[in-house]
Amino acid sequence: MIKRILKLNILLILLTALISASCQDSKKISIEHATISRRIFDNNILADKDLELFARLVDHLWQNGKIVNYKLAERFSKTPQTVYIALRSKGLRLTDTWQTDMTLPETLVRAVNNTKKDLNAEQINNIDALEIVLSHSFRELYTSNDRQRSLTNIHRGIRGYELSHGSKIERSAPTYAIASNRSNKRLLELYQEKYKLTDAQMQNEVRYRTFEGAQVQVYLGKTKAVLMDRGNIFVPQSEVTQENTRNTAEAAIEWMFNNVHQDGRFTYKYWPSIGAESQAKNMIRLWMATTALDKVAAQKNDPKLWDIIERNIDYNLQQFYHEEGQFGLIEWNGKVKLGALAIAAMAIVEHPKRNKWSRQETALRRTIDSLWKADGSFNTFYKPKDRKDNQNFYPGEALLLWSILYEEKRDEKLLQRFMKSFEYYRKWHLGTNRNPAFIPWHTQACYTVWKQTSDERLKDFIYEMNDWLLSVQQSEENVLYRDTAGRFYDPNRPFGPPHSSATGVYLEGLTDAFLLARQTGDNKRMDTYRIAIVRGLRSVMQLQFTDEIDMFYISESKRKYLRGGIRTTVYDNQIRCDNVQHNLMAILKILDTFEEDDYKGI
Numbered sequence: 001m002i003k004r005i006l007k008l009n010i011l012l013i014l015l016t017a018l019i020s021a022s023c024q025d026s027k028k029i030s031i032e033h034a035t036i037s038r039r040i041f042d043n044n045i046l047a048d049k050d051l052e053l054f055a056r057l058v059d060h061l062w063q064n065g066k067i068v069n070y071k072l073a074e075r076f077s078k079t080p081q082t083v084y085i086a087l088r089s090k091g092l093r094l095t096d097t098w099q100t101d102m103t104l105p106e107t108l109v110r111a112v113n114n115t116k117k118d119l120n121a122e123q124i125n126n127i128d129a130l131e132i133v134l135s136h137s138f139r140e141l142y143t144s145n146d147r148q149r150s151l152t153n154i155h156r157g158i159r160g161y162e163l164s165h166g167s168k169i170e171r172s173a174p175t176y177a178i179a180s181n182r183s184n185k186r187l188l189e190l191y192q193e194k195y196k197l198t199d200a201q202m203q204n205e206v207r208y209r210t211f212e213g214a215q216v217q218v219y220l221g222k223t224k225a226v227l228m229d230r231g232n233i234f235v236p237q238s239e240v241t242q243e244n245t246r247n248t249a250e251a252a253i254e255w256m257f258n259n260v261h262q263d264g265r266f267t268y269k270y271w272p273s274i275g276a277e278s279q280a281k282n283m284i285r286l287w288m289a290t291t292a293l294d295k296v297a298a299q300k301n302d303p304k305l306w307d308i309i310e311r312n313i314d315y316n317l318q319q320f321y322h323e324e325g326q327f328g329l330i331e332w333n334g335k336v337k338l339g340a341l342a343i344a345a346m347a348i349v350e351h352p353k354r355n356k357w358s359r360q361e362t363a364l365r366r367t368i369d370s371l372w373k374a375d376g377s378f379n380t381f382y383k384p385k386d387r388k389d390n391q392n393f394y395p396g397e398a399l400l401l402w403s404i405l406y407e408e409k410r411d412e413k414l415l416q417r418f419m420k421s422f423e424y425y426r427k428w429h430l431g432t433n434r435n436p437a438f439i440p441w442h443t444q445a446c447y448t449v450w451k452q453t454s455d456e457r458l459k460d461f462i463y464e465m466n467d468w469l470l471s472v473q474q475s476e477e478n479v480l481y482r483d484t485a486g487r488f489y490d491p492n493r494p495f496g497p498p499h500s501s502a503t504g505v506y507l508e509g510l511t512d513a514f515l516l517a518r519q520t521g522d523n524k525r526m527d528t529y530r531i532a533i534v535r536g537l538r539s540v541m542q543l544q545f546t547d548e549i550d551m552f553y554i555s556e557s558k559r560k561y562l563r564g565g566i567r568t569t570v571y572d573n574q575i576r577c578d579n580v581q582h583n584l585m586a587i588l589k590i591l592d593t594f595e596e597d598d599y600k601g602i
Helices: 002-022 033-042 048-064 104-117 121-126 144-150 174-180 184-195 199-204 242-258 283-300 303-320 338-349 354-371 394-409 412-432 436-453 456-472 500-520 523-543 556-561 577-593
Strands: 081-089 092-102 129-140 159-165 168-172 207-219 224-228 269-271 321-324 327-332 335-337 381-383
Touching (some): 048 104, 048 129, 048 224, 081 104, 081 174, 092 104, 283 327, 283 338, 303 321, 303 327, 303 338, 303 354, 327 338, 327 354, 335 338, 338 381, 338 394, 354 381, 394 412, 394 436, 412 456, 436 500, 456 500, 500 523, 523 577
Antiparallel strands (some): 081 092, 081 129, 129 207, 327 335
């Protein structure tokens, strides 16, 4: 027993030293926050053995409610500490509290005891996990520019915020931002609404401070504590292996089929923090989910999976398909998009019961043909007729369908139309319209046709597009926080916010570019594309819901709806169907393409 208490004392001194070293006067702090974060996590100040001791310490506090005779060094005992603790039962947060202005041991025990006061005996007995943030590095935000920079999404889940107006003080832990899925801007709005402050008061009278914290999840009774990075476990590049990639695919497959409902409906978007589905819909993404299901069923050759997909196609056609004369339409909210027509037809084409929907397939293809123009361009909307936008997406989706149809029957007239569109959109894209969103669709379409024709123009365009695309990907060397490495996002160019679905579709195209390089003997490009692919895989693995750690704030009863799902970003946990669909389709292709050694050596 004496040895155990001694070990707990040593750990407590270690933790206090960690926090104390960082709790400097905010005006004197010059070290960059990313450096602090990397020091905490990369240097393993809380190593595995320390985490086990910390778990014992918290268990001791939970059971006994007091600490005695810790004999902290004088300078540690004088340092104010700020600790956040949330009590969870099967993922549900029952209560939480902030405690500050005491030594670390006193702060911890006071926080535990105060939270217990909020609960009855039965609730206390049901607590199985403590979410703890040991806060440090408080900084004053004096100027509007400082505040604006601090509110950007990249800091969500890493930095916490403290707002005070007179005696009205509110803190938001970084883990709370992740669990609630609220942006930093929204947290400020809630503070303003709660205390009925004007914009002028928020600007001139409210004191803003930001801070960071060691995020620890402690599982009571298991002697288990986990150090989290933005409410999750950081996935190092070394974890990207063939086996782990296969596991990622299997988990995504589980999510996909778990989200086909009994009537055939597919979940479009799920909000983990409130445990509810969005009622929004998007025809392109929902039909693309069907094509992903097609790919899985074809690979597994499972009749039961094909039956589920048949039910899904029937539902989609019943809900969203109708005809105007000879034209088949996929319509939602008064819009008939070229991309939705193409992907719906693709989902039908790739199902073994294709003939069941031959009328719909023929009518959809007829509508697509009607939107094609003699110069090779497409009208991107059947309804409304005057809309010509989304040229970066819809024509490429239509050409991907045509490439699949050409691969199937070698129709020369279809090839002529395809090549006419290829020439038109190559010139359009390389002119003044370069955009990463264009690239994966045209890459896949061009590669599918190149396999049949060996046309050098197709090969050269694939290389030109994907060589340029690599400049959009973020490597470990050019990110502020390491958990964002591998995603495709350039903060200095106006290509839109980061999104996991974008990573997935870029990986689909890059894998075809990799195959092309292998087949043409371009070893330099093959390795360059390979590196981009495995970096992207790391990002995908970082975003996938897998276990009780990254689902620490999700009710156990609802975790089945999340497991295998892929978040939108590291700081936005909503799961949209194309987050999973695009990445799953890419990973299935990668698993078919890569050898075991291809996952190594960055």
